[in-house]
Amino acid sequence: MAKKDVFVLQDILLSNAQTAAAIRRELESRRILAVNLLSSPGAGKTTLLEALADRLKGRARMAVIEGDIETERDAERIRARGIPAWQITTGGACHLEAKMIGKVLPEIPTDIDFLFIENVGNLVCPAGYDLGERLRVVLLSAPEGDDKPKKYPRAFVTADVLLLSKADLRPFLPFDVEKAKAEALALNPKLRVFIISAVSGQGLDDLVAFLFRAREEIASRA
């Protein structure tokens, strides 16, 4: 592999912000769209990535970095879809940090289009750590309740995209989608909001189209 085909990030002594900025430069110079997925445990991050793997098949190349306290379970689910996946286990820490991404980066193929980073399931801590992503995506699932944006504001304030997930469960729940959306937009008027279900497929075509456009923007500048 030629020198230009590996990631050469030397990040170990840098602060999180510096490391994240270096990762972002490196990824964007390679026209890779990096997406950082944040949510509570069980909001549907891995299931969404499985659905995206199926929808991107034959159209784009993706890789996944999975963050969890313990277990390889999420990476195994992604690999079962034929997608390369790296598991970071934090061993207790409640969020990923840029240096953890920097350590994994040299192993990741440089010719991918999308790098999805699934953060530790936690609606609080990951919001404070830039991982070098281009897009930060927060998921709020219908069973969690429509009152969560103002109770956990930082994730919503710092995100670019809000996915109101598990829309297929809404008939069985008191979740008010307009209330959740309005509350999140009051915190962050620039949020792009999609109502999705990885089970029924609702909203996924729009989301995939949006991801391709965001990737085009990077590619056009690189």
Next chain:
Amino acid sequence: MAKKDVFVLQDILLSNAQTAAAIRRELESRRILAVNLLSSPGAGKTTLLEALADRLKGRARMAVIEGDIETERDAERIRARGIPAWQITTGGACHLEAKMIGKVLPEIPTDIDFLFIENVGNLVCPAGYDLGERLRVVLLSAPEGDDKPKKYPRAFVTADVLLLSKADLRPFLPFDVEKAKAEALALNPKLRVFIISAVSGQGLDDLVAFLFRAREEIASRA
């Protein structure tokens, strides 16, 4: 109010463990069962407390301390049930600490039977902080998935009670209750497990009976 009828904890300079121990002594000397509720956001902690408020009415006195990053919403829901409630907003911190409880304690009536402390919605950070509770209760809701205990082990390892909540939603979900239970018990064989739904009432009579027995144990020793 006579001296003996107020909480006199002087905790500000103590470590979390020392403060928690002092709170536990103070509460147990007054025959109060303190319960620390942990879970992901939206697993049903506040809805469970509303249901317990209704079931304990006329049988026991309870008070609630609510922990959240922002908003008074949860305390307002509890007060609407006629139960005294104090809201702690951490302003960003992902868990409650014993000193936060110590500061609120002097305001709480000393003649209650149960003090429920609802931690910040977070399946990671609160597990590291003793709040002076007698019982630590972790909720895992059906929509979160049956794979969570091993992915977020500390909450399950340190809890006394596991509530598999939102059982009413199980017909619509792939949640395997026996798998979740077995995985949690493999981490912590002493866990008491209840399958509950605050919506249908499933499991709540057993849970209330258990709470009364736990409170009796404290009262008999105080």
